[in-house]
Amino acid sequence: MTQDWVDSPPRPPEEGKVKLTLVVACALIDVDNRVLIAQRPEGKQLAGLWEFPGGKFEPGERPEQALIRELCEELGIVTQEACLAPLTFASHAYESFHLLMPLYICRRWQGDVTPKEGQALKWVRANKLRDYPMPPADIPLIPPLIDLLM
Numbered sequence: 001m002t003q004d005w006v007d008s009p010p011r012p013p014e015e016g017k018v019k020l021t022l023v024v025a026c027a028l029i030d031v032d033n034r035v036l037i038a039q040r041p042e043g044k045q046l047a048g049l050w051e052f053p054g055g056k057f058e059p060g061e062r063p064e065q066a067l068i069r070e071l072c073e074e075l076g077i078v079t080q081e082a083c084l085a086p087l088t089f090a091s092h093a094y095e096s097f098h099l100l101m102p103l104y105i106c107r108r109w110q111g112d113v114t115p116k117e118g119q120a121l122k123w124v125r126a127n128k129l130r131d132y133p134m135p136p137a138d139i140p141l142i143p144p145l146i147d148l149l150m
């Protein structure tokens, strides 16, 4: 019996391995069934494109906790886990990382939606989302929103 695996040297990092970046995002939906999008500010990657509010996880956070924190930081609103429902996710290969981004929907929150980071905000009907340039990862998220809301 061969036991080659016993003496195998540690493998060098495989070429082509990707950095997986986890981001959580939310489609806030108002009483008229419109979706909130925010414009990425100048100076950031993908600046000027319209995105769903959200962001990266902090160490040890669950997705819902991260999203509740981001919504508070970016929009000044407070919501609860029970008000977040998973809808779909984005899996997209950017040049320097692979984005994995669950998209939740949320219809209930406390407080007025306010651009806390100077970002432009728009409430948009799902079938008009394509009128706003979005990051490539977001394009496949539009049909599930149209199915849900139109």
Ligand SMILES: Nc1nc2c([nH]c(=O)n2[C@H]2C[C@H](O)[C@@H](COP(=O)(O)OP(=O)(O)OP(=O)(O)O)O2)c(=O)[nH]1
Pocket: 023, 024, 025, 044, 045, 046, 050, 051, 052, 053, 054, 055, 056, 099, 135, 136, 137, 138
């Ligand atoms: N929040 C959000 N991010 C998105 C969307 N689509 C998309 O490709 N992204 C990308 C852009 C960023 O690379 C990453 C979001 O992380 P972030 O909002 O914390 O990014 P950032 O550029 O501000 O990064 P950082 O300064 O915090 O490092 O995911 C989207 O719809 N919403």
